[in-house]
Amino acid sequence: MVHWAAAFACSRSLVLELGRTRNLSLELCGPDEQCSLCGFALGFPLHDYGAFMAALGSDSWWRRTLYLSGGALLAAAAYLLHELLVIRKQQDLDSTDVIILHQFSRPCTSAPSLSPFCLMLETYLRMGDLPYQNYFDGKLSPQGKMPWIEYNQEQVSGIEFILEFLEEQLGVNLNRSLTPQERAVSHAITKLVEEHFYWTMAYCQWVDNLEETRKMLPVSGPFSSLIKWMLSHLTSGIVKREMYGHGIGRYPKEEVYALMEKDMRTLATLLGDKKYIMGPKLSSVDATVFGHLALAMWTLPGTRPEQLIKSELINLAMYCDRMRRKFWPEWVVDFSDFEYSEGGASSDTPSLLPDCDSYSGTETSEEELTNCTLSCSHTTDTEGSSGSLFDSELEMEASEVEQLKL
Structure with a gap:
C-alpha cells in the first residue's frame, strides 16, 4: 500500500x-x-x-x-x-561556443564548493578567461564523474581529459611558459594532490567531520534536516568504501592524519616564498592545489588541516587568499576566516557567494558583478571588501592573465 x-x-x-x-x-x-x-x-x-x-x-x-x-x-x-x-x-x-559546467550546488558556506575538483575546474576556467555557464544539477556524467563539461553538444568528463579537450578545442594551455622539466614536476605535484592528499581530506570532510559538513549541504525546505542526514551518511559510506579500496582507508585515524600532514608540509615546502607553485607565473597546478587547500581554509572548522594551514603553514594560507582574491572577486571573507579556533563550528547562514549560472571573461562594471556577470580581469579589492593576509600584494598584475591567453 x-x-x-x-x-x-x-x-x-x-x-x-x-x-x-x-x-x-x-x-x-x-x-x-x-x-x-x-x-x-x-x-x-x-x-x-x-x-x-x-x-x-x-x-x-x-x-x-x-x-x-x-x-x-x-x-x-x-x-x-x-x-x-x-x-x-x-x-x-545550450549555447554555442560556451562551456557548460556541471557541478554540485553552492554550499551553505562562503566557499564555492565542497568538492575540490569542482572548485579546481571552475578556477581553471577563470584562470584561462573562458566564458562558461554553471549547471548546478548534481547530475553525473555518463562515466559517473563530477564535474564535467559540455561544449557544442560534446560531453567531456575527467579532469585530465577536460583540460586536454580545452587545449585542443580552445587553445588554452596554462603551462605554456613552463620548461619540460617544470611540466614534469607540475604533473607530479598534481598527482600527489589528486591521488593521495585528496583522500586524506575526504576522510576529514566526510568521516571525521561529518556533522559540520552536513550543515553546509545546500538543501532547504521542510524536510531539509532529514535529507541532509540521508545525503551526508550516504556520501560518508561511499567515501569509506572508496578509501578502503584505495588502501588509505585501511589505516586508523591517527595514521591518516599523519599522511595528510606530510602532504601539506610537502606543499608548503614546494611553495616556499614563491607567489605560485611553479614560481612567479600561474600554471594549471595552481588550480589543483588551490581547489584542495581551500577546503582546509574555509570548510573544515576546528580540524587538524585547518589548524596547520592557519598557524604553522601560513604560506599556504597566504597562497589560498592570493588565488581567491585574484579569481574569485565575489568570494568575500573576513579576518576571522584566517584564525584557527579549536572546536570551531561552521556558520548556518547561507553562502555569501551568488548562485551564478553564467560567467563571462570580459571586464564588467561593479553593478554587473552584483548581477553575477563575473570578470577574470580583476582590479584590487576596495577598502573593507575583504580581509587579506598579504597587504603588500594588493596590486594584482593584470598582465598575468593576459600572458596565460597568449
Whole structure:
C-alpha cells in the first residue's frame, strides 16, 4: 500500500518505482527494509501507520484501487514535472561556443564548493578567461564523474581529459611558459594532490567531520534536516568504501592524519616564498592545489588541516587568499576566516557567494558583478571588501592573465 502526503511516498515496501531509483540501506529502516530515492520523492517506512492500514484493509477493493491509482498519478505528475523542468533548464543552457559546467550546488558556506575538483575546474576556467555557464544539477556524467563539461553538444568528463579537450578545442594551455622539466614536476605535484592528499581530506570532510559538513549541504525546505542526514551518511559510506579500496582507508585515524600532514608540509615546502607553485607565473597546478587547500581554509572548522594551514603553514594560507582574491572577486571573507579556533563550528547562514549560472571573461562594471556577470580581469579589492593576509600584494598584475591567453 502507498500513502501519499506532502510529496512523500510511505510504505513498508514501495510498489511504485519511478525513473531510475536507488535502494539505500539507512538506519531509518529495519534490518530487512530499504528506502528508495525516486527523483524528489523519498520512500521510507512509517512506524505509526497501523490505523491507516486497518482502515484501508476494511475498504472495498475499488476504494483501495482508487487510493493506489491516486498515489501513482501524483507520483507520475511530480516526476514528469521534474523532468520537464530539467529539460527546460537544459535548453536554456545550450549555447554555442560556451562551456557548460556541471557541478554540485553552492554550499551553505562562503566557499564555492565542497568538492575540490569542482572548485579546481571552475578556477581553471577563470584562470584561462573562458566564458562558461554553471549547471548546478548534481547530475553525473555518463562515466559517473563530477564535474564535467559540455561544449557544442560534446560531453567531456575527467579532469585530465577536460583540460586536454580545452587545449585542443580552445587553445588554452596554462603551462605554456613552463620548461619540460617544470611540466614534469607540475604533473607530479598534481598527482600527489589528486591521488593521495585528496583522500586524506575526504576522510576529514566526510568521516571525521561529518556533522559540520552536513550543515553546509545546500538543501532547504521542510524536510531539509532529514535529507541532509540521508545525503551526508550516504556520501560518508561511499567515501569509506572508496578509501578502503584505495588502501588509505585501511589505516586508523591517527595514521591518516599523519599522511595528510606530510602532504601539506610537502606543499608548503614546494611553495616556499614563491607567489605560485611553479614560481612567479600561474600554471594549471595552481588550480589543483588551490581547489584542495581551500577546503582546509574555509570548510573544515576546528580540524587538524585547518589548524596547520592557519598557524604553522601560513604560506599556504597566504597562497589560498592570493588565488581567491585574484579569481574569485565575489568570494568575500573576513579576518576571522584566517584564525584557527579549536572546536570551531561552521556558520548556518547561507553562502555569501551568488548562485551564478553564467560567467563571462570580459571586464564588467561593479553593478554587473552584483548581477553575477563575473570578470577574470580583476582590479584590487576596495577598502573593507575583504580581509587579506598579504597587504603588500594588493596590486594584482593584470598582465598575468593576459600572458596565460597568449
